Amino acid sequence: MADVNRYWTLADRPVGAWPDADTFELREGPIPVPAQGQALTRTIYVSLDPYQWGYKRSGADKPGQPCHARTVSQVVESRIPGLEAGDFVFNTNGWSLYGLMGEGTSRPAYMVPRKLEPAQGRISHAVGVLGMLGLTAYAGMIVQCGAKAGDTVVVSAASGGVGQIAGQLARLRGARVVGVAGRPEKCRFVTETLGFDACVSHASPTFAQDLAAACPAGIDVYFENVGGPVFDAVLPLFNPGARMTICGLISHYGDAPGGDARAEETARAQARGVVVTNLFVGDYVESHHEAMLAELGPAVASGQVKYLEDVRTGFEAIPAAFADMLKGGNFGKILVRVSEDPTLA
Template identity: 45%
Template sequence: MTDLKNTRITLARRPQGAPVAEDFHIEQAPVPEPSKGELLLKTRFLSLDPYMRGRMSTAKSYAKPVEIGDVMEGGTVAEVVTSHNPDFRAGDIVLSHSGWQAYAVSDGKGLRKLDPDAAPVSTALGVLGMPGFTAYAGLLTIGQPKPGETVVVAAASGAVGSVVGQIARIKGARAVGIAGGPEKCAFIRDELGFDVALDHRAPDFAEQLKAACPDGIDVYFENVGGHVFEAVFPLLNTYARVPVCGLIAHYNQDGGASSGPDRLPGFMREVLTRSLQIRGFIQLEFSDQKDAFLKEAAGWIADGRLRYREDVVDGLEAAPQAFIGLLEGRNFGKLVVKVA
């Protein structure tokens, strides 16, 4: 491997607000050599996800930040190039967590072999991967939708939200999806089968949401925060459940004191009087459900009840700009980088 170079994208500096290209550094390094018990992985696909913005910050979180100069972290689908591990052989395709680089060495722990004949391997980063599982576990464990209830989901055309709405429909609930722009709204309504699709950019969005939920909202799957949550909150029914998966509208704020009046007392009063369940979660909490998810989701895909869309960009060097666009809502579907 001495004649090959490993393209790596590292964190050059911590963003001040929204990330920019200068916050990343693209470098060439020698391809690492696996030792006894290890294997060399060549990245085929890299997943880009909103949570990565949190890893660029030192703000308190559920995981350690990426250090300056370290490779940006991320889920990957990779091919085993060389193996000194008896559990893997050259040519195996695996789900890994190699980060933003073309090659990586692994000891085999945490890898999952993929069957390229069962599904496109990139789906292990989306509908059959962490985003799909996040939707499944968060909605069914916390949201617990019942037949006839109204489930509202933000970022409904994205990797998580699109699965949330479709599972809600599978469970007999009514799915109201919120997305940005008419094209995304048409997709979740016409292709994914949501009952209602609303554009959060519409000037009368709050009024449209109220009209679309005449019986209120029983489950709100939160991916966004911001003005979307402000429109949803008054419509939450007594005993409504709110799985909090993400707050992408706030990811570039990096803490600090907020301006404006303190609305927390009023918010907490409504939580109390309406017996609301608002529960943040990380999908790793529900890892014991992963096998059930893979079995059910594969079946739903096979019978056409669960559909997906991927937004594929070519080349590892394109990852920073694609990630910046993700935080601005420019992606359409699960965003992956085709590395090799």
């Protein structure tokens, strides 16, 4: 074990629209010592997600403290009954090489740490398809929108961590699924690997016309991850009684404080008779987490559901990878491996 802990923190409260080289600061400190009811864990994977930028801009992340993130870690020392050194866990160490979990440690209420079983699948999936991302896709596409056979479903950011799962869940129920992505290779992945019926590039100068051509019967379900011009192109294609879930609005994450893009999208869609639901995954942990695992666990293991990870390497790579993700530079669910993953040996 290293002699010191290393962690990335905000250099100051973010004031710019997007992070830059001066936003984060690398620091060192003592490795924490677990008290009774706690465990010391070594971070293996750090999950990078668009919501984290809003978390940091809102002041939820404090300068001097490790930046928040969901993580997959290995137990170094445990004073928690039933948890032993060497066990793998989902927890929230953040942008830190070491962290404590258990009694008296802070975390978002719905991000409950849990022990992982490597025999049941890749441990990195705990921050992806078999974790909060899988539950987000399941809650939005199945619980909120009720995607079914005969629907035309559109998913924005279709090659991203949530989008790729949401679209496949709709496809498994017999819906016609159209993705929206960026680069040509992303669009090919969405159709050729994930099995979507079509994928349209938002970078095309004829994007709105391309989307309309891909949805000749209109749109019944829209899974929103992006906002902005993508939503503008979707809006006139909604069928009466269409359903829309707003998962994220990455195009607005750099907006000046004070705006409410979710409320604006909701009002505009409702004016066309669309049933709009804002998605907050924490509302579904207790009620639907087990159902999500029961469906996606076997489907991923069998290859029926495909899932692409964009794994960057090295603790120093976290800030650049985070900024790249916010600009759409990732291809699949992005995470950073910051230490050895013994399950890959």
